Amino acid sequence: MEAFGYREGELFAEGTAVRDLADRYGTPLYVYSRNHLRQRYRALADAMAAIQPLICYSVKANSNGAVIRTFLEEGAGLDIVSGGELYRARRAGADPARVVFAGVGKTRAEIEYALREGILFFTVESEAEAARIAACARGLNTTGRIAFRVNPDVDPSTHTYMTTGKKENKFGLDLERTRRAYETAAGLDGLEIVGLHMHIGSQILDVRPFAAALEKVAGLCRELREAYPAFRYLDLGGGLGIRYRPDDAPPEPAAFARAVGPAVHALGLSVVMEPGRFLTGNAGLLVCRVQYIKENALKTFVVTDAAMNDLIRPSLYEAHHEILPVTRREGTVYGDLVGPVCESGDFLARERELPRVAEGDLLAVGSAGAYGFTMASTYNSRPRPAEVMVDGEESWVVRDRETWEDLVRGER
Ligand SMILES: Cc1ncc(COP(=O)(O)O)c(C=O)c1O
Structure with a gap:
């Protein structure tokens, strides 16, 4: 509709x-349109049914509580990038155990708030951030679940400001650094390594960059699964594009599912997705x-x-x-x-x-x-x-x- x-x-x-x-x-x-919000969520969930992802609506796209609540009623989790978004998420009734927290500059106060609420995991952008999460967790006598954000260096062919997964972007760590970051984090008390995250950009109109990124990180996922017993999530981020112009041809959710499905199945991990624009x-x-x-x-x-x-x-x-x-x-x-x-x-x-x-x-x-x-x-x-x-x-x-x-x- x-x-x-x-x-x-x-x-x-x-x-x-x-x-x-x-x-x-x-x-x-x-x-x-409330029904459009619902239908977009259902279209994605249906297309991905074989993979059963946790669809974490990316709150930054539209943070209105009524929009968040519409998706929560559909069964969504949430992707947040600030303490303010966590506050909104909680106010809308989100279960913190279905919330993931991204962003390059999380403050101590934001990390402690998220730890106290018991979010599913932090997507971590640097070793320094992992060390900070570990220290905050120890201070609160708890454990911070983390997934490093890998920057797979693929070109999603979108506007430069909406590209996040190329090596010149501030986001994530390159493959080699990610590997080392996990090793360092494994030595810190207060952390549990639970997954790997990527988000290559926004308004992506071709599914191939998603598949290419997945191919690049598959080997690392296998290594991490072997090395860390609690490693179980692969977070694919957001980025699915939409029709702005009448002749834009955004990929159908089924095409996305076909592009990532085989690789994801082969890895045997639980998939998290963070769509924003696609839904709203x-x-x-x-x-x-x-x-x-x-x-x-x-x-x-x-x-x-x-x-x-x-x-x-x-x-x-x-x-x-x-x-x-x-x-x-x-x-x-x-x-x-x-x-x-x-x-x-x-x-x-x-x-x-x-x-x-x-x-x-x-x-x-x-x-x-x-x-x-x-x-x-x-x-x-x-x-x-x-x-x-x-x-x-x-x-x-x-x-x-x-x-x-x-x-x-x-x-x-
Ligand atoms: C980490 C992360 N996840 C998800 C999204 C949502 O992206 P989109 O609205 O393109 O789906 C963004 C957008 O910036 C992001 O940075």
Whole structure:
């Protein structure tokens, strides 16, 4: 099921007219489809049924508690990258024993919090971090379960900022260093070696890099399984891409399962996955209202009430998001869709054929469910948008629109 579609020229989110949502909750507005979230999770779980992975939803993609809870209800675990995400996970009702904790810069306070909660394992980015986890665990009289993050040095053919598994990236350790890191960690009290982790990048549209990475680490997995009795998890990370443009051809979950299945079966390890964008990206829209139409000698600027602070992906990654009229109209106009922020980099779409709109019309930015609200800021003192969840013909606010008072809360 597509989350969003037209009925007699009007854009609908499931069974609810987007126009009604904008009128009721105001703009800019993030809109999420609950059934799309569920279906994406089920599609992945079904395709991977033979492998029975623990699917840990990557909370950074969309951290709203209602989104997290939707996946928890489906049986998901969670992938977190900060103490704040662990707090959100716990607040949404997650079982800590199904939470994995990634990230290159975990602080002592974050590690101790995760140890006290009893998470499944830390994915560890350096020997120094392993030593810190060991010290924290000893201090708390407990054991830290760890999986080193290996950097397999494969090219996932995605945007440079979304590549994480090449040797020039800050993430993980190369194969040889990983081997040594395990040996060092094995000598530390307070640690239990339980797995190996990798995450090669995001928005990957080809399954071959996943298979290539797996091939590179398979030998190491076998060695680790022999060497460490508690070694049982292979965490494949996230990265499965989605359709941003109509002609994008992201891999079906079944193709992913076929690409990794044989190698994973041969290893006989329990698989963990950390999908984020795949689960939430196309479950979200950012709805905005046109404020002005402005023309110069070269093009038209459609100025809306949403800006780069609400959705930074176009400015940060030159990411393409479809721009949909909330009410279909004849004709297009060539130009940029921009916001009110005082930056030339403030655009949601650039040099594109945009729907022909007039002041007051509504537009929707597609594929905004992942790395949308979570990357939003209050730059230019713009309160962050409200978020609403739609389920059929029902909708409800899952995060209030911020107010001007919210902007100054905590300031002295
Ligand atoms: C370690 C790790 N796991 C999972 C993810 C989720 O990636 P995606 O949203 O591409 O599935 C990320 C994204 O940065 C990550 O760094």
